[in-house]
Amino acid sequence: xxxxxxxxxxxxxxxxxxxxxxxxxxxxxxxxxxxxxxxxxxxxxxxxxxxxxxxxxxxxxxxxxxxxxxxxxxxxxxxxxxxxxxxxxxxxxxxxxxxxxxxxxxxxxxxxxxxxxxxxxxxxxxxxxxxxxxxxxxxxxxxxxxxxxxxxxxxxxxxxxxxxxxxxxxxxxxxxxxxxxxxxxxxxxxxxxxxxxxxxxxxxxxxxxxxxxxxxxxxxxxxxxxxxxxxxxxxxxxxxxxxxxxxxxxxxxxxxxxxxxxxxxxxxxxxxxxxxxxxxxxxxxxxxxxxxxxxx
Amino acid sequence: xxxxxxxxxxxxxxxxxxxxxxxxxxxxxxxxxxxxxxxxxxxxxxxxxxxxxxxxxxxxxxxxxxxxxxxxxxxxxxxxxxxxxxxxxxxxxxxxxxxxxxxxxxxxxxxxxxxxxxxxxxxxxxxxxxxxxxxxxxxxxxxxxxxxxxxxxxxxxxxxxxxxxxxxxxxxxxxxxxxxxxxxxxxxxxxxxxxxxxxxxxxxx
Numbered sequence: 120x121x122x123x124x125x126x127x128x129x130x131x132x133x134x135x136x137x138x139x140x141x142x143x144x145x146x147x148x149x150x151x152x153x154x155x156x157x158x159x160x161x162x163x164x165x166x167x168x169x170x171x172x173x174x175x176x177x178x179x180x181x182x183x184x185x186x187x188x189x190x191x192x193x194x195x196x197x198x199x200x201x202x203x204x205x206x207x208x209x210x211x212x213x214x215x216x217x218x219x220x221x222x223x224x225x226x227x228x229x230x231x232x233x234x235x236x237x238x239x240x241x242x243x244x245x246x247x248x249x250x251x252x253x254x255x256x257x258x259x260x261x262x263x264x265x266x267x268x269x270x271x272x273x274x275x276x277x278x279x280x281x282x283x284x285x286x287x288x289x290x291x292x293x294x295x296x297x298x299x300x301x302x303x304x305x306x307x308x309x310x311x312x313x314x315x316x317x318x319x320x321x322x323x324x325x326x327x328x329x330x331x332x333x334x335x336x337x338x339x340x341x342x343x344x345x346x347x348x349x350x351x352x353x354x355x356x357x358x359x360x361x362x363x364x365x366x367x368x369x370x371x372x373x374x375x376x377x378x379x380x381x382x383x384x385x386x387x388x389x390x391x392x393x394x395x396x397x398x399x400x401x402x403x404x405x406x407x408x409x410x411x412x413x414x415x
Numbered sequence: 416x417x418x419x420x421x422x423x424x425x426x427x428x429x430x431x432x433x434x435x436x437x438x439x440x441x442x443x444x445x446x447x448x449x450x451x452x453x454x455x456x457x458x459x460x461x462x463x464x465x466x467x468x469x470x471x472x473x474x475x476x477x478x479x480x481x482x483x484x485x486x487x488x489x490x491x492x493x494x495x496x497x498x499x500x501x502x503x504x505x506x507x508x509x510x511x512x513x514x515x516x517x518x519x520x521x522x523x524x525x526x527x528x529x530x531x532x533x534x535x536x537x538x539x540x541x542x543x544x545x546x547x548x549x550x551x552x553x554x555x556x557x558x559x560x561x562x563x564x565x566x567x568x569x570x571x572x573x574x575x576x577x578x579x580x581x582x583x584x585x586x587x588x589x590x591x592x593x594x595x596x597x598x599x600x601x602x603x604x605x606x607x608x609x610x611x612x613x614x615x616x617x618x619x620x
Contacts, residue, residue, distance in 0.1 A: 311448075314447075315451065315476055316472045326589045333552050336549045378461075383466065391450040
C-alpha cells in the first residue's frame with residue numbers, strides 16, 4: 120500500500136483550480152500530449168442547465184488534465200514495475216509479459232484484454248498485472264483481493280502499476296485482438312453479461328447504457344454497444360476521481376456499476392469483470408485512448 | 416417444486432410452443448449465467464439470491480426484451496393481477512410527500528443502510544416537477560402528466576398500478592416494480608400518484 124501524503128492528492132480540487140496552466144507547461148507529459156481539445160457537451164445535456172460540478176469540471180478540464188494527479192501514480196507505478204519485490208524478489212519488468220514480451224509496456228494497455236497462454240485465460244490489464252504479482256513475484260492473491268481498490272488515503276500497488284502501464288499507451292488506438300476466437304468468445308459472453316437483468320430493480324447494464332442520449336439525473340450515460348459510446352466508458356480510466364479524491368481503475372468502475380445495479384459484488388479480478396471489460400474495450404476498438412485521466 | 420419453479424416451467428413450455436424472435440446466442444448467454452453463479456460475493460444487503468431471475472426477468476433476458484406478443488400479454492396480466500390496491504379505495508395521497516420520495520435515489524445498493532427507507536428514484540429517469548432541472552431521461556417526461564391525461568378514477572388506477580408494477584403494462588419495461596418488490600409501500604405510492612395527478616401538484620400547474 121502507498122500512503123498518499125502529497126497534499127495535492129488531498130486538496131486536489133482547490134490546488135488544481137488555482138494552478139495556472141504555465142506551471143505545468145514544462146512537465147514531461149506535455150511533450151507527448153496531443154493538444155487538449157475541450158469535450159463537446161453531449162446533445163442530450165445541452166437542452167438543460169448543467170449542475171455546478173459539471174460546469175466547474177468542464178471549465179477547468181484542460182488545466183486539470185495537464186496537471187493530472189494521475190501522474191503521481193504513474194511515477195509510483197513505474198517504480199513498482201521496476202523494483203524487485205515480493206517473496207521471489209523479482210521485478211515485473213524482468214518477469215511479466217503483458218502480451219508483447221517480458222517487460223514490454225509500450226502499447227500493452229490498449230492491446231488488453233487478450234489471451235495469455237501461460238495462464239490459459241483471457242485477462243484485462245489489471246488482472247494480468249495482479250496475475251504477474253502473484254505468479255512471478257510471489258504475492259498472495261487473497262491478500263490483494265481483500266482491499267483491491269483505493270480507499271481512504273491509500274491506493275493499492277496494482278492501481279499505481281496499472282496507471283503506469285496505461286500511460287504507456289497514451290494516444291494509441293484501442294486494439295483488443297477480437298479475431299482471436301478465445302477473446303471473441305469472452306467478448307460475446309461479456310455482451311450477455313451486460314444484458315442480464317436481475318435484482319430488485321430488474322436492471323442490467325443495458326438499462327442505463329443500451330441506447331443513445333440517455334441520462335440518469337444530469338449524468339450522461341454512454342451507449343456501450345457502439346464504438347463512440349464504448350470509448351467514453353474506457354477513456355480516462357484509470358482515473359483520478361475528483362469526487363472522493365481517489366485513483367481508481369477500470370475494474371473499480373465495473374465494481375461500482377454492479378453496485379448501482381443493486382447486484383452483489385463481483386469478485387476481484389474474476390471472469391465476469393474481464394468479460395465485461397472485453398465487451399466494452401473491444402467495442403471501442405480503433406478509437407483513440409488518451410491515457411489515464413481525471414474523472415469528475 | 417415451489418411456486419416460482421412451476422411458473423417458470425409453465426413459461427418454458429409456452430416458449431417452446433412459440434417461435435421466438437431470432438435471439439442472442441444461447442451459448443454465450445449460458446456462459447454469462449454461469450459467471451453470475453460463480454463470480455459474485457454477497458456484500459451488505461446485496462445477497463447472492465439477487466442474481467436469480469424471476470419469471471419476468473427470465474423471459475425478458477431470453478428474448479432481448481421483446482417477448483412474443485401472446486406471452487407478453489399473459490404475463491402482463493399476471494403481473495397486473497398481483498397489484499394490491501389500498502383497501503379504502505383511495506389512491507391519491509399528498510403530492511408534497513410524493514415530491515420528496517421522487518427526489519430520493521436511495522436504496523438497495525450494498526452501501527445503503529438496509530434499515531433506512533428506500534426512495535422512489537423517479538427523478539433519476541424522469542422529468543417530473545418544473546423546479547427540478549436535474550432529471551434523467553431513461554423514462555419519458557412526466558411533466559403535466561395529470562393535466563394531459565386527466566386525474567379521474569381510471570387514471571389514478573393506471574398511475575398506481577404503473578408505479579406498483581410497471582411490468583403489468585409493459586413486460587420488459589426498464590422501470591422497476593416498486594410495489595411488487597416491496598421497495599415502496601401503499602402510502603408512498605399514493606403520494607406519488609398525487610404528485611403526478613393532483614391538480615394542485617406543481618407537475619400540473
